[in-house]
Amino acid sequence: MKKLREVARRTGGPKKGAISELVDAALKEHLREVEARSVRQEFRASRGDLVVARAGSLRELALLLEKRGISPRDVLIESSIPLPASTKTGLRRHID
Amino acid sequence: MSGFVGLVPAFRLRLRNIPLKTEYPSNGSIEAIVDTGYEGFLAVPSSIFRAVRLDEIVTRQAVVEVADGRRLQSEVAYGTVELDGVKGEFDGPVETLAGLGEVLVGVRLLSEFRFTLDYCTRAVSVNPCR
Numbered sequence: 521m522k523k524l525r526e527v528a529r530r531t532g533g534p535k536k537g538a539i540s541e542l543v544d545a546a547l548k549e550h551l552r553e554v555e556a557r558s559v560r561q562e563f564r565a566s567r568g569d570l571v572v573a574r575a576g577s578l579r580e581l582a583l584l585l586e587k588r589g590i591s592p593r594d595v596l597i598e599s600s601i602p603l604p605a606s607t608k609t610g611l612r613r614h615i616d
Numbered sequence: 617m618s619g620f621v622g623l624v625p626a627f628r629l630r631l632r633n634i635p636l637k638t639e640y641p642s643n644g645s646i647e648a649i650v651d652t653g654y655e656g657f658l659a660v661p662s663s664i665f666r667a668v669r670l671d672e673i674v675t676r677q678a679v680v681e682v683a684d685g686r687r688l689q690s691e692v693a694y695g696t697v698e699l700d701g702v703k704g705e706f707d708g709p710v711e712t713l714a715g716l717g718e719v720l721v722g723v724r725l726l727s728e729f730r731f732t733l734d735y736c737t738r739a740v741s742v743n744p745c746r
């Protein structure tokens with residue numbers, strides 16, 4: 521509680537309701553994270569522009585491809601969660 | 617099973633290429649270092665990427681920025697991870713890049729779990745979020 525008051529003072533100043541605003545912001549952020557986690561990932565197999573199969577897991581996707589007689593080597597498998605163009609690894613020089 | 621390698625948290629895991637019905641290792645599991653500075657899902661040496669035949673499906677090129685600022689080209693394909701002692705399979709992008717000598721678990725895979733480190737007792741606990 522002491523830390524909460526300190527942070528509220530730093531971010532919201534002495535005004536009334538600073539703690540409530542801080543708690544409200546933290547709750548919203550937490551709920552956004554929980555919601556983002558609950559979005560189900562979908563996998564797609566495509567040949568050129570044509571999506572030939574979609575499924576909620578690679579296991580289900582592989583089964584669909586097998587049923588449809590499509591070789592997994594002939595399709596591009598992608599996720600609904602976009603692949604970032606670049607990722608970082610190792611120690612950062614500063615904390616964001 | 618998860619624990620520490622020295623002071624570094626690590627998991628034991630199996631990597632699967634389900635569409636091609638292969639897995640690595642064929643028996644048991646391999647050690648993977650938890651790297652919270654790595655934003656990806658799983659990074660493996662090229663020998664493991666080839667052994668599980670991820671190089672045989674259509675892969676994507678990406679860039680990994682390493683600690684000294686160098687930008688290295690990586691090859692990415694989707695794979696499935698099973699952690700020792702954790703129920704379930706976890707799908708995500710597996711990448712490999714030249715010079716990588718160990719298996720790295722990144723934060724995209726970690727974000728599937730409630731992951732607790734206790735350095736006082738050298739205990740690691742891992743439980744799926746859902």
